[in-house]
Amino acid sequence: MTVTPAISEAAQPAPDRPAHRDPDVLRWLGAYTSSAIGDNVYYVALxxxxxxxxxxxxxxxxxxxxxxxxxxxxxxxxxxxDRFGPRRVLIAGGGVRCAAVVAVAALLLVSSPGLWLLGLLALVFGVVDAVVMPALGALPARITVRGQLARVQGMRGMASRLAAVVGAPLGGLGVALGGAAAAFGAAALLFAVALPLLTAVRMRSRPQDGGAGQEPPSRPTAARDLRDGVEYIRRDPVLARLMVVIALSDLGFVGPLNVGLTLLADERGWGATGMGWVLAGFGTGAGATSLLLAVRGRVPRAGLVLSVTIAVGAVAVGALAYVPTLAAAVGTALAVGLLTGLSGALCGALIQTESDPAFTGRVTSVANLFSLGLAPLTFPLTGAAIALWGTGPVFAASAGVCALGGLTGLACGALRRAELPR
Structure with missing residues (x-):
């Protein structure tokens, strides 16, 4: 697909300004919001x-x-x-998503192709996600100053919550009015809206990009790039321990708050409505944290706060399986959202501020591998474990894994002392 010339890719923005007043950040945020709503519509249609x-x-x-x-x-x-630049990757990935969804919507209008087509579409989205997600994490550090990255994380969190609230009902409305084809069409339109916004975003030059007329340095192989990225993380005392913290906290958190919560609601007789209220409590807490970061822009002693909130949040995750009433479960979920929302945003901000811009995509990909690649694979294990031992022991064990992530952060002096830039 067509990409704007390289000169706009490396154009230096106007003087530094707060993220919420920066046109490039706002264009990126609009593109992210439109694409995230499209994701929710797509999943409903699929x-x-x-x-x-x-x-x-x-x-x-x-x-x-x-x-x-x-x-x-x-x-x-x-x-x-890292090789091609996060903006280019996001534009290309958005274009592939848009084209794939349009093609499936057209086929559904004229025929009934069956599950094979839907499975192929899901595989295409999985491949695109694997490329786009690291770019999504790397782009903020290339469009704003380091001191604004925590605020950008808060703004992104608010956009993500908005997308979840708006996207699913919009997808359901599309299905009700015109079937899956109409919902897929709505998702494609939302993906398409993001493309011109991303195209207009200007990225800051990296020091190693060089100036006009300079020969670019010889580029190593992709395998060497990957090894260099892993080695870069291993040598950095903050990033190396932060990856362990992210892995443990996500492996302990994702299963109970997805599969486990559904089974818990069924066991307690709360039904789908009760589960919805618990999820609403979690979303409200996470949204409040995102708003706090978007307004304040910085949390002092970020490494310490990150580790403590993971450890305390683990206690709240375990308590979900033992609270006596639905109201207590909603209140506990609110606390989980507040604590894990803050720790998750601080993880993202520390990854971006601690990473050299040349490595941000690779560092983000390692974090995403645990959060979005491996952690969802625990869903069937969580369901099987609950079938064998019940919700209480499984939630408690998962909370223990989460707590181990927080304690790991507290035990690392470099991470505990890590600060976000002013």
Missing amino acids: SWAAVQAGTPSQAGLVMAASAVPRALLMLGGGVIA
């Missing part, structure tokens, strides 16, 4: 079409198909983001 075309188990396989390429290709996506 799940509806899969259920209509096959059995519940087959539909589950279609929905899970994206996880495999994400897990296998995420590290390579970080190399691509």
Whole structure:
């Protein structure tokens, strides 16, 4: 697809300004919000079409198909983001998503192609996700100053919550009015809206990019780039321990708050409505944290706060399985959202501020490998463990894994002393 000339890619923006007043940050935020709403619409359309075309188990396989390429290709996506620039990667990925969804919507209008088409679409999205997600994490550090990155994380968190609130109902409305084809069409339109906004974003030059008329340095192989990225993380005392903290906290958190919460609501007789209230409590807490970061722009002693909130949040995760009433569960979920929302935003901000811009895509890809690639693979294990031992012991064990992540951060002096720039 067409990409704007390289000169706009490296154009130096106007004087530094707060992120919420920076046109490049706002254009990026608009593109991210539109694309995130499109993601939610897409998942509603995909799940509806899969259920209509096959059995519940087959539909589950279609929905899970994206996880495999994400897990296998995420590290390579970080190399691509650092090699070609995160803005270019996001534009190309958005274009592929848009074209793929349009093609599926057109086929659904004229025929009934079956599950194979939906499974292929899910695989395409998984491959694109593996490339786009590291670029998404790397781009903020290239469009604003380091002191604004925590505020950008808060703004992104608010956009993500808005997308979750708006996207699912919009997808359901599309299905109700015109079936899965109409919902896929709405998702494609939202993906398309993001493209011109991303094209207008200007990126800051990296020192190693060189000036006009200079010969670019010889480029190593992709495999060497990947090895260099892993070695860069290993040598950095903050990033190396932060990756361990992220891995442990996500492995302990993702299963209970997805599969486990559904089974807990069924066991307690809360039903879908009760589960919705618990999720609303979590979303409210996470949204409040995002708003706090967007307004304040900085949290003092970020490494210490990150580690403490993970450890305390782990206690709240374990308590979800033992609270006596739905109201108590909603209040506990609110606390989980506040604590994990803050720790997650601080993780993202520290990754961007501690990483050299030349390595940000690869560092982000390692973090995403745990968060979005491997952690979702624990869903069937969580379900099987609850079937064997019940919700209480599984939530408690998962909380223990989360707490171990927080304690790991507290035990590392470099991470505990890590600060966000002013």
